[in-house]
Amino acid sequence: MLITKDNIYDTHKCRLLRKYELTEHESLFLFRFEDPEVAQNWRYLPGQFVELSMLGYGEVPISICSSARRMGFFELCIRNAGRVTDRIHKLQPGDIVGIRGPYGNGFPVDQFHGRDLLCVAAGLGMAPLRSVFLYAIDNRWLFGNITIINTARYGKELLFQKELEAMKDIATAENIAIIQSTTRDPDWPGLKGRATEHMDKANVDPKNCAVAMCGPPAMYRGMFNYLVDAGYDPRYIFVTLERRMKCGVGKCGHCNIGTATSWKYACKDGPVFDYYAIISIPGLI
Amino acid sequence: MMTIIEECTGDCRPRVGVYALTSCYGCQLKLATVQKIIDISNMVSFESFYMLSSASKMAADVDVAFVEGSVSTERDLEELMEIRKHSRILVALGACSVNGGVQSWAEGEMDHDALHKCVYGDSKLTMQGLQATPISKHVDVDYYLPGCPPEEDEIMYFISAFLIGTFPEPKDYPVCAECRLAGNPCILIERGEPCLGPVIVAGCKARCIGFDVPCVGCRGPVPHETAWFDSLAQTFLRKGMTEKQIRQRMKIFGSHDPNIERMLHSILGGETE
Amino acid sequence: MRYVKISKENTYKFLEHLKATGALYAPQKISDRFYDFCAISDVHDVEFEYDRTIRPPRRFFHLPDEKMFNFDMTRHELTPVKTQAEHIILFGVHSCDIVGLRIMDAEFLDEQKDSYYETRRKKGIIIGLSCLPDEYCFCNVRRIEFVDAGFDLFFHELPDGFLVRVGTVTGHKLVDPHPELFEEVSADDTKNMELFEEKRSSMFSIYGNWDNLRYFLELRMDHPMYDRESEICLGCGNCTLTCPTCRCYDVKDLPAINQVNGERVRFWDSCQFRSHGLVAGDHNFRATKKDRFFNRYHCKNAYCPETTTSYCVGCGRCTYFCPAEINFKRNLMEIAGYRGAV
């Protein structure tokens, strides 16, 4: 639920509770709203994002990567890649930031209920998909079998690698397949190769499966071909796109995507799009 | 919220050095005459600022060094190397430092010997001059403040941002953008005058065009290879300018741009001289 | 709709009254060839026959440069800057620009209302003015040459004055206090308006409609026009900054020298600039000049459901104010295969 102030660009204060280093460049930040009323009522969907504001530095859109079931708290996985995120990485527990949102459509998880779930992530794409995956685990009874494929170029770049590794104990008992793979790392002891190369290990039924993907456009192209050939229902294939969502509310125009007949704002109409929306926008991926 | 200040005794203010190589001293003058200079001098400690202070050191240990001027003598080069060694952040201040300045106008036309002969004849000097070059040809530069001279608001924005541990996002769009917002009529379209607005980086709020004077390009070409000299040369040709005029005009402040020669060549052919 | 008539002399008197109501802006000549909406001190400076203003009317409601918040870094607080609530009266707005403002409304006053825009827009009074097209105009193929909403009053030129359409309650309230300035519309006046409209329609350089344009744009995405024209393009952003419907903006924080306070400001941006499509890690979604050039052709020709038009209103600014003389109309016609004078 979007709780805005009179001014849609105004923010809510949030306190940083914990910061975990995930990789060399990415860390996980746990925040809590300062205002108890906001903390009580703030809801979000997996795949939605917030605008995080560091006064004096600027605002950045960050997708939420925690489970939507845990209320009043949320986690953001942030890569240190610019002026603002560099400042965020210097935050200490107890520090305050500004948050507005959540924005975007998010994954339509209601439609996923009763189906198997396949999550495919590459690189930083694991951040929004962790939210979907944790949602499914927290609502385990609503889903069939679950498979998550997490890939990165190198082992040290694999996001949430340890967290997923630790889940392997319960995974088998819960019909969850966790596949982690690297594409370029010669020293990586585990699986190697792109997501498409491990699809044979997915324990889902293509005919009754929802797919959530996040990664670079090249991955989408490969996966789309594979999924459609393998008989997955295109209506349940969803991807999330990255753009520069400066305002988050469809005003500033930086995240516009598409061509003349399907002109969209990634922040408002997306960032999650289904298979048919993607193939209707020529040249998008 | 700032990172915890390490234990410091005495003066904990950030240390600043202001240095000049070869230039007109206008950038330092601009820095020294911003309205809030006293506020700045309270927030930072000027370790070196020869133009204003006799308590200056050449290459003091500083957090940020502003360097104005081009490298035009061997001594400049030595000083620049020293400055870089003693500075955490090095800022190129102004056109000479960023782009080589007007002294690079003859770049590609006359070499240093020819320049020297033209001004000093056969007289020998004890000091060695060099072909003027931007400082980025010799050392790593952390930030650029373009302009001849730089604008007050950009200097203030940089210093304020520096004080909280960041830097302003550099502009990457041309003067035209600010000119339209200022409501000036376009003198390039209307009168066909050689306005360099389309290829020069914004920040001056189209100061000169506001006075009906075509842009001479003192802020230097738009960075990130988005200064389209070739397109503008085509436009200028259509407006009736000669190849020589176009080349000269664009090179006043842009002769060190890595693309200018290639782009002009594609439209105008080789040098006509 | 209510119709009244006003004579030319009374129009000046009416403008005087408007000036007393709020800040009056109207077209004025600012150089040999260009016009702009200027603050009017002498109503006789108002230019009734102008082609197009260099700056679009949206600038009165979505400021080119706007302070959004003051902030305090130690208290972590944003304080919204209150927008000035003075009446802004725009006189002499052509129908293309009126539709332009309606498109702006559709974008800024949707379910997520931009309060800065909203406050000013609510205080805005829009008075339209009929016009004759030049070779740059193509509002007719955009189906908006005769606007039917989005104005408070609309002045149609007659040989001896103006026929005024009253569009809103605000419009009535402007007319009502001055019965001495207005008269009833006669049959002759209506005939004269008809003649004017006839003359007007005959002056367009192209006819028909461009409803299927957007489909051709997609079917011919690799058209050589993009390569050819983007090569000439200066990437200066004039087309987008003069456009009455472009609304991209960027936001930045300006910290003060005291390390405590600062301002969050926004300013007009353009998709023709490199940083527009830039995301973290230096990846750019519109990395080349051609990508950015292409983007505008599609963005402008997308469909705006709220106004049932494309985002391009056919005002001709992007061509008229292009230093490289790139002709938007001609290029679109080339892609879609439309015939007609360029």
Add this chain to the structure above:
Amino acid sequence: MTRKKIIRPINVDHVARIEGKAGIDVTIEDGKVTVAEMNIFEGPRYFEAITRGKSLEDATAVFPRVCSFCAAAHKITGLQAAENAIGLEVSDQTRKIRELLYIGDYIESHSLHLFLLALPDFLGYPDAFSMAEEYPKVLEAGMRLKDIGADIQTVIGSRYIHQENALLGGFGKLPSKKQFASLGRRLKYLRNTAEEALETLVSYRPWPESEMSRLHLALEPYDGTYSVMGNTVHASDDTQFNAAAYRMRIDEFVVPHSFAKHCLYN
């Protein structure tokens, strides 16, 4: 027994609080100065060379960049030279407004020099910042004088360093009557400030007297108002010559220790 010769060299490597880079070498032998050299090691920028063959518009745009403190002087001189070369007469109005621009520069650079660069010497401070607390009033007065000089240039010339709004034959756009009137009001209002500040300034210490014989050159003004623009040069030895004949009266020569040339009047 022969007395050993006492040689005392004094080297100032980098003179502070001046515009430009210079050092001073002085050698004293037996109480007598034998060497006194001012080294201008500020790099050469070859203005005489780089503007050759360039269009007048472009060249005159570059000239103010010779020096930031007196940019207006270089700009206007360059324009006048170019106009002379092509036989272009400017209107009286243009000449008058140029003079005003020039005077703005005078006010600005002189107040800067006196209050920001020279004053700390008389009061025993390394710079103006460190005397700001003790002597806020005189510094503030100086800065206000500098501001009016800068604003005159900004209003007329577009900015106070490297004015662009002074072109061959005239100006791009002239300031409005209102702007001129407002400058006039401010100048009148500042008259007292200026006088007080100057009195304070001279009260700090008697100005050094020099008994050396010197020669000064000055322009005879066009209309007897202020000598910043004119055609005739007067020397303090009562000689005079036409500015166009400067090459005959002033000899420029190169000294090996300085990038700046030296001059002799004859």
